[in-house]
Amino acid sequence: MNIKELGITPxxxxxxxxxxxxxxxxxxxxxxxxxxxxxxxxxxxNPKDKYQSVYPDIEQAKANARIIATAPEMYxxxxxxxxxxxxxxxxxxxxLLKLGHEVVEKASGKVWKELVDxx
Numbered sequence: 001m002n003i004k005e006l007g008i009t010p011x012x013x014x015x016x017x018x019x020x021x022x023x024x025x026x027x028x029x030x031x032x033x034x035x036x037x038x039x040x041x042x043x044x045x046n047p048k049d050k051y052q053s054v055y056p057d058i059e060q061a062k063a064n065a066r067i068i069a070t071a072p073e074m075y076x077x078x079x080x081x082x083x084x085x086x087x088x089x090x091x092x093x094x095x096l097l098k099l100g101h102e103v104v105e106k107a108s109g110k111v112w113k114e115l116v117d118x119x
Contacts, residue, residue, distance in 0.1 A: 003072055009039045011072025016042050018058070019065040028061070030069050040068050062109070070107040077103050 003010055009032030017025035019042070028042035044061035046052035056064065077100050084093035101112045108115060 003075060008072065008075070009033075009037055011076075013039055013069040013072060015069045016065050018042065018044055019062040019069075028065065030065065032072075042068065066109050067107050070103055073099070073103045073106065 012033055014031045014033075016028040016030050017023045018028050026044065028044065029038045030040040030042065031037065032039040042061050042065040043052065043055040045055045045057050055061065077096060080096050080099070081093060084090070084096065104115065105112055
C-alpha cells in the first residue's frame with residue numbers, strides 16, 4: 001500500500017528552518033510535498049518564555065525535525081524491505097539498501113560512514 005492510499009501527505013517533506021543553520025529563521029514548520037501543507041511543527045526551548053521552556057533544546061529539536069521530515073522515505077523503505085522479504089527477492093532488497101543509507105543519513109544529518117565509524 002502506498003503513502004497516498006494511506007492518506008499520508010506524500011514526500012519529500014522539508015526540514016523546518018530551525019534545523020537549517022544556513023537560514024536566519026527559527027520556525028519549526030515541516031512542509032509536505034507537493035501541496036506545501038504543514039504536516040508537523042517542531043518546537044524548541046526558549047528559556048525566556050515559561051511556556052516554551054518545556055520544549056527540547058535546539059540540538060534535540062533539530063534531531064526531531066530530521067526524523068519527522070524523513071517519515072515518508074522511512075515508510076517507503078520499510079515497506080519495500082518487508083515486501084522483498086515476503087517475496088524472497090534479495091536482489092531488489094540489495095538495491096533498496098542504498099535508499100536505506102540515504103534515509104538514515106537524512107534522518108541523522110550525518111554521512112553513513114561517520115555513523116558506522118562512530119560505533
